[in-house]
Amino acid sequence: MSALDDLAPVPFHDADDRQRARMLSRLADTELSVALLREPAHDQVELQIFDLDGVRMALACDAEDRLADFFGHSVAYAALPGRVLAGLLKADGAGLLVNPGHPSEMMLDAAMLDWLTGALVAAPEEAEARLRLTAPDAGVAADLSDALAERLADLRGLVAGAALVGVAGAGHLGAGHSGAGHLLVIAGAPVDRQPAIAKALAEALAFLPPQPGGVDISFSDTAPPPGALLFDLTPPAPEVEAPRPKGPPILR
Known part of the structure; x- marks a missing residue:
């Protein structure tokens, strides 16, 4: 397989x-x-x-x-x-x-x-706005969680984690959007790799059902709001071999 x-x-x-x-x-x-x-x-x-x-x-x-x-x-x-x-x-x-x-x-x-x-030519739009971050809509989280987890797993070791949040703020998605949507916030990404990471995630979103207000991509190490859908990409700790019990004393 x-x-x-x-x-x-x-x-x-x-x-x-x-x-x-x-x-x-x-x-x-x-x-x-x-x-x-x-x-x-x-x-x-x-x-x-x-x-x-x-x-x-x-x-x-x-x-x-x-x-x-x-x-x-x-x-x-x-x-x-x-x-x-x-x-x-x-x-x-x-x-x-x-x-x-x-x-x-x-x-x-x-x-x-x-x-x-x-x-595959999908790319995130850059925008500047004051945003109010909230918990994501439950339906949007259900639609996106599995596919985003799969794509983000490919980036393990390159990013520390991610969070899907709701966002409110006029104009954050550009013309044609209502001003309320969602944001995928990436933490721990090197600055020089952020454009490539954003491109990979924008491609992944392009293959998913469109969501009301759209889904933007951002990079920030600030704490996400309560209720955010979290993706923990911390590499697993190496397994430590348990010490072997000492054998019986050697008799002379």
């Missing part, structure tokens, strides 16, 4: 929108082995494109042995992150078949890849 398989308790095309979005988000960050027509030459790759029911598709798996098993023999391949492969195929107008015969099998047509690449 792979990380993508773990997100597929039901087949991708039978899953609800939320589950499919989680799988696509994980796919974007997964290194895929994509079948090639021939070995790469001078960093140039030529994808194998198949005609499946009139739809042009490339074929990729999240492990090279899965790709070889599908063909029944070794095959030329390139290892590319899902987000890079989606961009290449979008430019070519082709789709992508992922992990055929496995729990995480996905057949993504050109329209789905277009949506995926659009979601």
